[in-house]
Amino acid sequence: MRRRFRQGLQRALEFAVLGLTTALAVVVVLGVVFRKLGAALVWYDEVASILLAWLTFYGAALAALHRAHIGFPKLVDGLGPAYRRPLILLGEAFVLAFFLVTAWAGWRVFGILGGETLVSLPWVPQRLTQSVIPIGAVLFIIAELVSLPDVWAGPASHDDGVDPSEGEGVGLEGSA
């Protein structure tokens, strides 16, 4: 059951990340082409920045599912189960609390935004663009909970049906 749910969540987040990355490339290229043709797109910067924000939070949830966020696992992983497991729970509590507060804060802002719209595209409500914060935070919490049993089982455990190499490849330093 958990495995099927996890696979479904993974597919949905992968679809979002692939779509957003592709959309980002398309928007930037269109922006250059139209500017060079002397017909600059007024919405280009704003839409590209929004796509990046969306990629940040939906991609962060996918990274949470793979436990690929940058951290320092060496200390906790090196301990025996008697010490490791309470520390895992404590660490998880901080992560969940942070995203719960973020989801709450995002929801409050959602209410405050009212009928505000984008500057360059007045028909696009700010509520739509900023929905990524509460939704992304909730997705992060779900991803964290779904992948918790694998962390609980220990660093050598890969019984989740997910190729562990997928997680390895998404560590931070790909960006270096």
Add this chain to the structure above:
Amino acid sequence: MILLVMFVALLVLVLLNVPIAVSLGVVAMFAMAATSGIGGLSNAALVLYSGSMKFALIAIPLFILAGAIMNSSGISTRLINLASALVGFIRGGLAMVTVSASLFFAEISGSAVADVAALGSILIPAMKRRGYPTPFAAAVTSSSATLAVIIPPSIPMILYGVMSGSSVVELFVAGIVPGVLGGLLMMGVVYMLARKNGFPVEGAFQLRRVGVALREAAWALLLPVIILGGIFSGWVTATEGAGLAVVAAIVIGGGIYRELDLAALRKATLEGGVQTAVVMLLVATSALLGDYLTEAQVPQRVARGIMDFTDNRLAILALLNVFFLMVGLFLHSAAAIILVVPIVMPLVLAAGIDPVHFGLVVTLNLGIGQQTPPVASVLVTACSVAKADIWEVSKVNVYFVAVLVAMLLMVTYVPAIPMWPVELFYR
């Protein structure tokens, strides 16, 4: 006192294996709640949202995507063939090919891990088959991939540019000379080790073979011309150049070479998207903490504290070098840039250090950090590809790390090395 509590809290959270991005956010939220009450936390959503919208950082996923297309479309194989035709005849030929192919790669991709994975998966097994010791094969691949972070385009430089407010284009230009110099020095070390250990050559030099390889790789070589030419000439911004790199890679890999492997491309795009998100979440939560630190004037206080101790530019550079080398041992480069650069920038400016010059110093320091355990992601990737023990590889890697340290000292104390093309063309 509050700052000390924040630092200790951050350290404890990181040691608890709370992701660094989340640790920053937790500490910042506690500080916000302590100063403005629980109601102040609703600002957190706005800061996180605006913190993740930095337009200049759009270049990161696009350069990663361009590199992914290149690796999935036969462009990398052609670059390796060209490098082999050019330098394969020298003693230690395959290792020479690794260094020179890394130089070619670095001009298109901004990611050292991507480079080491792409080149290493082809060249490390080839070196092992030709009798090179596995630790040597992993070490040369790992260290030469680090050149990618100083040769434009470079993702750490884009991050540094945004966090320090410096010109990304000037940073790119400043990386050219140190990058090429580093490549040549590494080839020197390879030659020395190859002679000492009797590594093989890959056949005699043939002009005809170079001609064929050059013709095959001509389109691939056009990629850096399009990317860097467009950016350096000011025709496009760095972000737009990254967009053009994606289009050019698709046209060349898919349209001309017709070898685009869509399954590999999908996987690499996905990984690139997640890598971007991981870095961007750090950027967003650091904005939360940054707001608080700026209000408390922490960077200015750090600058004043050190300037009271010494205002000698060279001494401050030495201090910052030691500090960044230490940081590089324990932090990934993007995290180090996002966390540390905003705090030290007032000091750098007060000491009269050019922010672009300092950008190269930071990038090289963190490049060395990619090679030094315990946190050494590029080295770890190379070891994983080579199936080699990290400590065995590190013993050989000492020679190559020495080259990177020599480069760091040159770049730090002879600013003209990175800066002359910047001064010549942009100032």
